[in-house]
Amino acid sequence: MEKKLKDLREEYLKIPIPKELNDVVQAALNEKPRKKPRVGRNILVSAAAALLIVTASVNISPAAAKAMSDIPIVEKVIKVITFVEWKEEANNSSAVIKTPAISGLENKQLEDSLNDKYLSESKQLYKEFTDSMSKLKEGEKGNISVESGYVILTDNETILSVQRFTDTISASSSTESQFDTVDKKNEVLLTLNSLFKDDRYLQVISENIKEQMKRQMAEDPEKIYWVEDDDLTAFKGIDENQSFYINEDGKLVIAFNSYEAAPGYMGAVEFIIPTQVLSDLLVGDQYIH
Known part of the structure; x- marks a missing residue:
């Protein structure tokens, strides 16, 4: 899993960074996943500055190790962690995109397929946001807020249910979610x-x-x-x-x-x-x- 996360992180960071960004900071993420998504949140944005923060919280610092130690564990030590995070603010618009990663499954095919899917979803969302910003005319404001993250809905001896959500606020607001429910004992993805x-x-x-x-x-x-x-x-x-x-x-x-x-x-x-x-x-x- 550690090698897989390292490979995914390297792939993740290959996405071109906009020229106006002048600072890339990698740090451990100490924030725990939120309990429940909220639509219509107030997000502070800056029209004059752009900032991209990439945070990989897997074995990169003592703080990351501390964060990992705070994650509740179960018998098989199956965990959901924040693998990487993007934050960007520009043209009166903002994006916050958190990508989860599941670790500890013995079924590595399932673990890798889920993590690849989560990574692909986040990369696509970030690309859509930056593409929309690049299409703005000079001086034009985007007035868009995008927040994507995840919620651990259920984590017991039998079930792990994870929600990935995207809240988008522009002229109107919308919430889109995807869900995965894993049988932790048999290590299979449950379908309806x-x-x-x-x-x-x-x-x-x-x-x-x-x-x-x-x-x-x-x-x-x-x-x-x-x-x-x-x-x-x-x-x-x-x-x-x-x-x-x-x-x-x-x-x-x-x-x-x-x-x-x-x-x-x-x-x-x-x-x-x-x-x-x-x-x-x-x-x-x-x-x-």
């Missing part, structure tokens, strides 16, 4: 299909979500979901690729990005599916109970 005996779960979960949407709207007039039959964008149901994770209580959570199931002001929305609704469909109770 793998949790159920057959595809009947698709309709059962979809109907439960519709019921929750309607109930929430009846209880709170401020909430709106696209669930009415006469709505052209109405939520029809989930498919096997639907975003999900398993929470600390062993419950299945179905997640939607901004604008997928509700107007933008609702942000990203989630629905906890009652286990009793799923009990006859599950392959077992080792994950969901």
Whole structure:
């Protein structure tokens, strides 16, 4: 894992640095992952300065070693760490991009594939941000804020669920997330299909979500979901690729990005599916109970 992270870090740093940047600092990251992403945060930006900080928190300083020692460990010592971070401010715009890395899996193929994916996502996001800045005319302000990071949603003896999120604020705001749930004992990546005996779960979960949407709207007039039959964008149901994770209580959570199931002001929305609704469909109770 150490060699892999070193190779990835070297690859990561090959991205061309804008000419106006005059300082690159590598330091240990002492900040722990945030508990929950928030949309609409205030971000201080500078129109006159650009700053790029690359932080690799793997075996590069005593401070990094201290940070590693503070990370909670489990039986197999499977960890999620901040591998590298980009920060940039320019033209009244800002980007903060944190890349996670998973270490400690004996299944190195799974570990490497996840870390490669996380790195690729971050590099693409950074490229999109710098490309948008380069297209601005002289004196024009971008007025864009991008924050990307990760949240450890579940970390127990059985399950590791990690969310990667990107909050974008410009003329409007949006949140996009991806989720990975790993069986730590068997070291396999769980899919929605793998949790159920057959595809009947698709309709059962979809109907439960519709019921929750309607109930929430009846209880709170401020909430709106696209669930009415006469709505052209109405939520029809989930498919096997639907975003999900398993929470600390062993419950299945179905997640939607901004604008997928509700107007933008609702942000990203989630629905906890009652286990009793799923009990006859599950392959077992080792994950969901």
